[in-house]
Amino acid sequence: MLAFPRPASSAFYRPDIDGLRAIAVLSVIAYHIGVPGLPGGFVGVDIFFVLSGFLISGLLRQELLATGSLGFAAFFARRIRRLGPALMLVTLVTLLAGYMVLLPDAANTLGREARAVVTLSANHHFMKHAFDYFNTATDLKPLLHTWSLAVEEQYYLLWPLLMLGAYRAGGGEKALRPTLLAVLLLSFAACLSLSYSDMPKAFYLMPARAWEFAAGGLLAWLPLRHSRSAWHANALAGGGLAILLCSIVLLDEHSMVFPGWVVLLPVCGTLLVLAAGGLDPHHAPGRLLGSRWFTALGLLSYSWYLWHQPLLALGRYYDVGQRDLLRDFLLGGVLALFLAWLTYCLVEQPVRQRRWRCFATDKSTLWAGLAMSVLVWLVASAAMYMPKKYPWPGYQAILQVKQDQAQLPPGCDMPERGVPLSPQASCRIGPAHAPLQLLAWGDSHTDHAMPMYQLLAQAQGVGILRRAYHGCPPLVDAVPVGEGKVRSWCLNHSRAVMAELASLSRSGLHGVLMNVRWNGYTALPVAGSASITGLAQADAQGNVAVAGAMLAGVGQLDRAHSLQVMAASLDRVASQLAALRLKLVLLAPEPEMPLSVPECLARRGAAACHASRADVDRQRAAILPILQQVASRHANVRVWDPIARFCDAQTCYAAAAGVVRYQDQNHLTASMSRTLQADFAPLFSWARQP
Known part of the structure; x- marks a missing residue:
């Protein structure tokens, strides 16, 4: 029977407890x-x-x-x-x-x-x-x-x-x-x-x-x-x-x-x-x-x-x-x-x-x-x-965009502790017998650049080794800290990759391609972030000194300190690669959209899904100068900025010319990634030369 909820009559019943529940x-x-x-x-x-x-x-x-x-x-x-x-x-x-x-x-x-x-x-x-x-x-x-x-x-x-x-x-x-x-x-x-x-x-x-x-x-x-x-x-x-x-x-x-x-x-x-x-x-x-x-x-x-x-x-x-x-x-x-x-x-x-x-x-x-x-x-x-x-009817258009992603080499895994690295044979792209001349190193943004890399590898007859670990920047002495955790596995992975590069440089590797979502590690709650995550300096043993309960965005994990750690650590990576006679191409951050693009396009229309150029410039304002400063200090480093392919003076577009550019808020579709190959080809060629 439907009625107004009333307590059962009992000598032991305390209505104040139900009030506390309320x-x-x-x-x-x-x-x-x-x-x-x-x-x-x-x-x-x-x-x-x-x-x-x-x-x-x-x-x-x-x-x-x-x-x-x-x-x-x-x-x-x-x-x-x-x-x-x-x-x-x-x-x-x-x-x-x-x-x-x-x-x-x-x-x-x-x-x-x-x-x-x-x-x-x-x-x-x-x-x-x-x-x-x-x-x-x-x-x-x-x-x-x-x-x-x-x-x-x-x-x-x-x-x-x-x-x-x-x-x-x-x-x-x-x-x-x-x-x-x-x-x-x-x-x-x-x-x-x-x-x-x-x-x-x-x-x-x-x-x-x-x-x-x-x-x-x-x-x-x-x-x-x-x-x-x-x-x-x-x-x-x-x-x-x-x-x-x-x-x-x-x-x-x-x-x-x-x-x-x-x-x-x-x-x-x-x-x-x-x-x-x-x-x-x-x-x-x-x-x-x-x-x-x-x-x-x-x-x-x-x-x-x-x-x-x-x-x-x-x-x-x-x-x-x-x-x-x-x-x-x-x-x-x-x-x-x-x-x-x-x-x-x-x-x-x-x-x-x-x-x-x-x-x-x-x-x-x-x-x-x-x-x-x-x-x-x-x-x-x-x-x-x-x-x-059997997806729910009406979701086909969204799913089609979500599935427009890089086809990555099978067996190239991300182990829980960051190591051991997967066998090189499981992580190669390019022609089967092409010489291994490049290494793609970074987080999930390296993976969304893979379709572009794959086209260029096939066209130029080059082998590329994929070393990507999602949620981990390619830094050997800095650790992402956030969500109450120190991502020690990131440090394990990066140090293993750097050790691998030392041997690869002696066997014909010439360059490193690095595409990273840097804002995701520098205490900035950018669109689509799972949380705020900062960077902490790590010593030779991988230990970090972080106060309190590791609240990212506060104290030693605030934006300014995280950017400092990023800049110094990336500079040291560039120096180590120079010592190995390896070139480094830093891909500048792509624009990030305010909403997940496939769902936004289906439910709100294209006009609601674009980002303003001013917002995107603010997203990149702290990161781009760091990349450019590293390049200015090291002859083996260059920066490639694809911003002109995404934005005009007022707007950065979530979709254009029949191409949906994003799988979510910040990861490119494979179709969009492939359209960038002609722009990136000169730096790709530079990186693979001795």
Whole structure:
């Protein structure tokens, strides 16, 4: 039956807890929508963690004291009834919608995310593939928010076992609080350590978040007695709400380390409000939190949380990755809340009240949970591969452009650690028996120049060795740092290539062609960036000295310092190549477009997809002088600038003369790359001569 959500009548029910859930879900969703003035809304997840620990640890303690044991089947059946059906529904609907909205590669990624959801490993998946939760690229990940559900369920797979073991080994209740306190202290220490060394791990991993659940659980086990003075409860609750409000309004992921020390604010604020309810259930702030609208939103919070991120991500993906406050409010706010209400009435409540036969008993619920997981796994697996074979009608024009890319040598891989280099025979282009005279070295922009190189290699009878590693600049003493990671694999790869060049120079290699997306490594959030990444100086052993938690764009990883490191390191590469009697051609940066071109052309028309020449000149303003200065200092270096082939005085064109120039925002199509061969031919010929 559809009705206004109302809490179940119970002597133990605390409406202020549903009010806290409302604050948590409102802050998270407002943050994801992009509501101005709430930069710290992401702390709503921390509020949820504390509330979960408070409620579930309290229930487990009651069961232990009453029976001396824990019913694991009943516990996990309750978890499945609480979380499983709604999660399955949202995941399946997201996969179906993803087939209609996403391009095949993105649909494949969504299928992998869905499989991680049902194996309770979404946090590990996103730590590996999303890196930085605060990165704008996460706007387009429909199931990103399930990382928090994975953390919670991983905690509750272990915590009941630890409780029971401590209870029996320690002689009863007296062992429970020390055990919980130990979990809290050890986990918080891990959280702080990782926050300042490997921030994604601190954010995503359960051991670094367990202390938040433990803090709520420890409060549930404290002997709070009702206070005779309402003043105590009012002060605690008022202070707690003030701390939560300050956390939501003042915290900012761009200027702090998170979780770090600052996560204490939302955790302590939540604990204070919960403690106030234990002292006096009728305190004034509690009556506000327990009002009808707050409790209704609290009851809908789980389903609302589930629905909002898929709707936001799919809407933004269809709109070429752009945020729009009104659209996002309607999708993630209004529509998601309506779907949450339907889900609560038609799925959550019937399941929790055991009106569906498959959830009537604990045993049947466990089997139902397994069946739901298998079903989602199978549908997700189909979603990974079906769209590529049977794409959604109407996407053919976009896919045709996306597939207009370089045909790279098979077996020329990018190993996880950057080394060992693939065999030279697997990375050669050009005529089969042509002498190896050039090496193409760089990142993914080297690969989009390969069609041009291939034509010139065939025409001039030259062999070219490909040494490209995406996301890595060809520098031997500078390391990209960002997303909470030091890309040490880039340094490994570059140093291996330089060592290889020493031997190749003795066997007929004459030149190096270098095309690199330099702005992607110099702390500039350019169009299409996955994140802000800076360059750090590396010593002979590959070590870098970077302060704090490696926040790119700040301190030693800011724009000015990264440009300095780039200029000095590139100059040293030029010197090393000169010592090897090798020439170097530096390709100047191609213009980057404001939106992904194939989707933009299909959905917005060509006029919306071009870039202004003034914007492109600003993109290149810091990089081009560095390349020119390196060339002026070294006789073996020249710079080739293709800007005239892309731009006139006012506009840089995403497509022209029937040729779509870009696969996305910054990678050229193979068709466009081939059109540049005549312009590049003189420098190509220069580079291959002794």
